[in-house]
Amino acid sequence: MTRWGAPRLWLSNWRTATIGAVALAIATATGLQAAATTLDDPPVPPTPPVITATYHGTEITNCLDQTVCPETAVLGESVTFTFIATSPDVVRHQYGFIGTGAESIDGNTVTITLAPPDQGWNRLDVQSINELGQFSTTASFLFNVGPRPGPLGSWGFDDGTGITAADGPGLTHPLNLGGGTAFDGKGRVNGSVALDGVDDFAQAGDAVVDTSQSFTISAWARPTNSTKRGVVAAVTGTDSNAFALFYDAAARRWVFARSSADAKNPTLYRAASKEAPINGAWAHLIGTYDAATGRLQLFVNGRLQQSTTSSTTPAWRAAGPLMIGRGKYSGALSGWFAGSLDQINLWQRVLVADEIPGLVDPRIGSSGNDRIASGGAAYWPLDDAAQGTDHVWRTAEAVRGADLTLAGFGSPAGAFVDDPEYGRVLELTGRSRESLTLNRSVVDGSTSFTVAARVKIGDPAKPMVIARQGTTGKDTWRLEYKPVDEFTSQWIFARGDVASAAETVAIATVDRESVAGWHLLAGSYDGKPASASDPAGELGLTVDLRASDGSSERYTATPPRAGNTVVGAARTTGKSFTGRLDDLRLYAGVAGSFKLCEDYPGQDACGS
Structure with a gap:
């Protein structure tokens, strides 16, 4: 004191x-x-x-x-x-x-x-x-x-069925779903709502917030069409939006904007993201408007993108309604969003800095903060492959249909074999031409994510890359195995740096004898959003979910965000995978042990 x-x-x-x-x-x-x-x-x-x-x-x-x-x-x-x-x-x-x-x-x-x-x-x-x-x-x-006032509207889209999205507990602004809008169970936190970008939307009966006063909007958004404008949420008047949170296809940026007046061609005051969204990946968006100063701020994945000051003229109050998935421009409805939306919230105040991490790294459970919520971004069972009408062999992805393309296998169908422990699995021989590829990302490397897979090494004396995401020159992330000497080996989770050739690695060093048999590897990146005192992220690696066999490392680099998703092949020759793989998963967010035990049952560390 x-x-x-x-x-x-x-x-x-x-x-x-x-x-x-x-x-x-x-x-x-x-x-x-x-x-x-x-x-x-x-x-x-x-x-x-x-x-x-x-x-x-x-x-x-x-x-x-x-x-x-x-x-x-x-x-x-x-x-x-x-x-x-x-x-x-x-x-x-x-x-x-x-x-x-x-x-x-x-x-x-x-x-x-x-x-x-x-x-x-x-x-x-x-x-x-x-x-x-x-x-x-x-x-x-x-x-x-x-206490800080809670949101005036909060929609988790966990309803499952029907044409109404319920508001949060004690709140009274349900959303009516229109067009072909549907609930799905593949949200960033439990369920979400899917929109086709043509005529799907959801709408409240009123504005929910007074747009002439300070307010905040937050949402999870997963865009699937980078070529068209898409409104996440807007409160509308007769001719324009009092505010809109949207994807601007021309600029390839997320934008939070308010208009100067309810007119067909008003002045727009905008705060925009620094980078383009990753198509098909979840992003967390926060837009704030401070009526006292006229300041607009946009946060993406917990990090401030831009702070701008709008006209000192008092903001106008829109009668509404609140629209999800579309907005209003020049008196006409437009800006139909293509993709998925989740966890939309509206407050009649400006959020403060210490409230942001809890939105970007949400928790779920009976008390609301029991465990970190991670969303399934991709799941490849690696059980079999099928040949399409284009004569290309692919193995199915179970979340969003992001199938992997097989290349270099003498018999693509024969690459999947019966295993006594896990049934049908993928087997690779270590030939450099063998690989499975998706020509895009399924997670945004600038924010928290997890990759996990069951791995059985075929040749413990050989270094090999298990899976990675990146370009020909740099890995966004990489799981690999490395023999050190005749007694010791390493499991590695690595991340590159946009600004240099350096890498940060989390390493689990193990006895060579322990490598034999199946192991569950889980590599995670915790982006630690909005931590001004310590902005560094953290890499984590666990083997069979045992903390004693794990590793963590501070990550201070500028993270690469995108790249192709590749299984079994490295950027350089000599590290192709030899062995068996099963159940490759990618998560948006840090997947905790509870989630991994749920998706990978049978691990000793999970208990009975």
């Missing part, structure tokens, strides 16, 4: 200085009596300041002497304090909330805006400081801060 200044410390220094002054006075014969008078009349410290406070322009009562203290502010929002000096020689004030460090501000009477640090009781302590550096006694201001 900060130690506050006290007049006693000043007095000690003053006495020391005065002794020197007395000696000088005697030596110069200016009068012993004058020196004695100085000793008897030390400088007087300032009296404590008067503190006043307002919240949204309304005066707050100091509860120091109150028996009842109602909630007068909201956690995460600012309170304006005025420190009124009661001594004319005050030049500075030292202040701080209990439990935080002290700061100072220059001036005799000053006004400052501060955000209370805690919900419930908050006490601000202030001391005045005069020209001589003397501190007043402490003045305090006690007030009660209420």
Whole structure:
């Protein structure tokens, strides 16, 4: 706790200085009596300041002497304090909330805006400081801060069937589904809603939020058409959107925008993403509008993309309705979104920084925060292959139909064999021409993801790449096996760096003898969104879900985002996979042990 200044410390220094002054006075014969008078009349410290406070322009009562203290502010929002000096020689004030460090501000009477640090009781302590550096006694201001208001609308799209998406608990804005909009069970968090980009949409009965006031919208979006504009959500008027969160195909950017007026050709104030979306991958979007400053902000996957200031003219209030999957431009409905949407929320306030990580890395469970929620991005059972009408052999993907193309196999159908432990599995011989490829990404490498697979090494003396995503020059991520010497081997999860040829690796070092047989490898990247104090991500690797056989490593590089998904082949020759593979999965988000035990039953670490 900060130690506050006290007049006693000043007095000690003053006495020391005065002794020197007395000696000088005697030596110069200016009068012993004058020196004695100085000793008897030390400088007087300032009296404590008067503190006043307002919240949204309304005066707050100091509860120091109150028996009842109602909630007068909201956690995460600012309170304006005025420190009124009661001594004319005050030049500075030292202040701080209990439990935080002290700061100072220059001036005799000053006004400052501060955000209370805690919900419930908050006490601000202030001391005045005069020209001589003397501190007043402490003045305090006690007030009660209420919890942050929850969303006014929250749609998880976990309904499963029907034509209505229920609002969150206690909320009253259900969405009606139109066109061919349908629920599916493949969302970022449980279910989602799928839209075709032609005539699918969902719509509330009203605007849900007042667009002339501060608000925030958040959503998970998985676009599937990079060539057409797609609106995630908008609140509409007669001719235009009061705001819209959308994909701009011309700029290839996510955009959060508000319009200057309900007109056919209004001015648009925009905040845009720094990079293009990864088609087919989940992205988390947050748009905020601060009515007091006119500031718009867009966050993608928890990271601020752009902050812009719109016109100081008050924003207009749209009658609505809230539309999902489409918007309104020049009086006509347009911007039909193609892809999937999940977890859309609307607040009548600006979210603060510490609320963002919980949205980007959501948790599920009976209490709402039991375990990290990861969404299935891809699942290749690797049981068999079929030849298409184009004469290309492919093995099926079970989540979104992202089938892998087989190449280099003498008999593609014969590449899948019967295994006594896991039934039908993929077997590769280590020939460099053998591979399975998808010419796109299924996860965005700039945000959290997990890759997992069952692996059985065929030749423990040979280094080999199991699976990877990347280009011919750089791997976005890579799972591999490496023999170190005749006694030791390594399982490796590696990530590249956009800015250099360097790689960061998480390594699990094991006895060579333990490599024989089947193993479950799980490599994860935790992007750690919005952690200003430590922006580094983290790589993790587990073997058979045992923490003792795992590894983690800080990842400070700029992560590559995209690339082809490849199984069995490396970027360079000599590391083609030899052995058997089964059940390759990719997840959006960090897949925890609970999820992996669910998808890979039978692991000893999972228990019965």
